[in-house]
Amino acid sequence: MPALTEPKLITGNSNKPLANSIARRMSMHRGMNVGLVDARVERFNDAEIFVEVFENVRGEDMFIIQSTSKPANDHLMELLIMADALQRSSAGRITAVIPYFGYARQDRRTKARTPISAKLVANMLTRAGIERVLTMDLHAAQIQGFFDIPVDNLYAAPIFALDIQHHFGDMDDVMIISPDVGGVARARELAKRINAPLAIVDKRREKPGEVAEMTVIGDVTGKRCIIVDDLCDTAGTLCKAAEVLMDAGATEVHSYITHGVMSGPAVERVTNSVMKSLVITDTIEPTQAILDCPNIRVVPTAPVFAQGILNIWNGTSVSSLFETETLVPIYEGFYSKG
Incomplete structure (x- = not known):
């Protein structure tokens, strides 16, 4: 059943240009302005991360756009704290859109006394209140099984x-x-x-x-x-x-x-x-x-992520984006024939 509220996007500091591009693409699809939720994600003098959301998100379908790229630990903490802020603000559902999933190379024990950090990150994301993950080209497919929540892994x-x-x-x-x-x-x-x-x-x-x-x-x-x-x-x-x-x-x-x-x-x-x-x-x-x-x-990946977010929000198929033919109209203008 389609959601009654509009999808709302929020981003940390890892990849603001991509977040803005996704918002623009979604605005084109929706025929109405889809902007980023007004918030601040900043650091105190000791580099401690602080998040404040300036808009009402009660009951909203929230999508956090945040890659856990370099510096991986900072961007991961931003994602976790944003999720906690939204959960404590009574957001209806929180989906983490993680274009690049850091720590994915640590998906198994390669030798004795080493961690499986990808599983640890999955546990932290779930405990922070995230209910769904949308990502692209996980380093190892089995990482989807590290989560006890739905994970949609798009392909490049x-x-x-x-x-x-x-x-x-x-x-x-x-x-x-x-x-x-x-x-x-x-x-x-x-x-x-x-x-x-x-x-x-x-x-x-x-x-x-x-x-x-x-x-x-x-x-x-x-x-x-x-x-x-x-x-x-x-x-x-x-x-x-x-x-x-x-x-x-x-x-x-x-x-x-x-x-x-x-x-x-x-x-x-x-x-x-x-x-x-x-x-x-x-x-x-x-x-x-x-x-x-x-x-x-x-x-660019904004066209496919924007469509993926809309499909999740609408409750329609995300796997349809696995096919090249589906992406032809989405990428119209980027790869026009002739």
């Missing part, structure tokens, strides 16, 4: 499929590449959408963050290769994989990465790499260095 693959079809033209020589064995399912999903073959770069790590050896599984000779992954942190592995592919006979290497964490020397590495382009989404607010980089391009 249909957006990437639209972008590739728009920018690459003839697809005969395009090949999708998984940068490791663990990412094969994600890469295969995109390959099926654009009807392209698949190859794998098998990597062996000596220790976290350092790759000892890479081998290409599959023939990439004469192919325009597209590396697909969920996140890029320091870009060391990504740039090394591009070199290995070029050495194996690829004509060009491009990368499509959902979450551009881009820590430390990442932008410099991409700028100096053999990659022709790196495409990321705006789930994490891009820095000025990223925006200025000539071979990095940012594609």
Whole structure:
């Protein structure tokens, strides 16, 4: 049954441009102004976070837009405190829209005496009063099972499929590449959408963050290769994989990465790499260095998040947004034919 109240959006400090873009898209869909709830999310002198909501939210369907990106702990605490403020203000339902879910890489115990931090974060979000989560490209699908509340995990693959079809033209020589064995399912999903073959770069790590050896599984000779992954942190592995592919006979290497964490020397590495382009989404607010980089391009996620929020509010299917065909009208204007 459709909700009687209008959806209301509130945001922290992690990605205000994306929150504003989502609000604008929802305004277009609703034919009426959908703004961000007036609130302040700030810090005391000792960096303690304080939240104050200036509007009445009693009984409202609230959506908190907040990525838990760098600084992850600050943005996570903002999200938790905003949820607590809304719950104590008698909000009707609180949905956390988390475009980038931090701590997702800690989804299992890799060795003795280590935590499963993704589960801990899930517990904290639930205890803070959040009743539903909307996110994109979780690092591991099983994280949805860490929650005892509904979790809608959107996919960047249909957006990437639209972008590739728009920018690459003839697809005969395009090949999708998984940068490791663990990412094969994600890469295969995109390959099926654009009807392209698949190859794998098998990597062996000596220790976290350092790759000892890479081998290409599959023939990439004469192919325009597209590396697909969920996140890029320091870009060391990504740039090394591009070199290995070029050495194996690829004509060009491009990368499509959902979450551009881009820590430390990442932008410099991409700028100096053999990659022709790196495409990321705006789930994490891009820095000025990223925006200025000539071979990095940012594609918007506001259209799909806006539609996802409206579908949750209306009680309609969110899984319909998994299909490329569904996103064509949503992204009209971004990827117009001709």
